[in-house]
Amino acid sequence: MSVTFNHTIIAAKDREESARFYRELFEVPQAPSWGVFTNVQLDGGVLLQFAEPPVEIQMQHYAFLVDDDLFDRAYARIQERDIDHWADPHGAEPGRINHNHGGRGVYFTDPAGHGLEMITTPYL
Structure with a gap:
């Protein structure tokens, strides 16, 4: 099997605001979200998963x-x-x-x- 990139979790202060920023900027549709993640899907099925961690964001x-x-x-x-x-x-x-x-x-x-x-x- 070849290697492809599938998803990453991006720390956010406000996961809905961050997901909306990426969706609007890159013109991608809203993706199904679950649990602590608000998701944005890019081409090739790549997910950006926005979450609000209980730690300072780096x-x-x-x-x-x-x-x-x-x-x-x-x-x-x-x-x-x-x-x-x-x-x-x-x-x-x-x-x-x-x-x-x-x-x-x-x-x-x-x-x-x-x-x-x-x-x-x-x-x-």
Whole structure:
């Protein structure tokens, strides 16, 4: 059997708010949820499972590969919502996107403070 990525749990301050943020940004439908998880389903059946842990949330980094059309629409939403964003992971180029690896990319944070990256071309 080959290896594929199936799901990850993303710590959230408010799991409904975080799931809604990802659904709206990436234009994905609501997925069935259960127990302590509010789920978002990406292509290929990959689940993002949002939960509210009883501990302090540590920032994680999640990168999403999107096509050019979705990048345009999602980036427009980032700008419309005045979400801080950067062309680089260190935050030295605010309000910009990058053109690395022959595509476009942008860094920003989700409602729980996780670092997100949206790119149109994979690194490899």
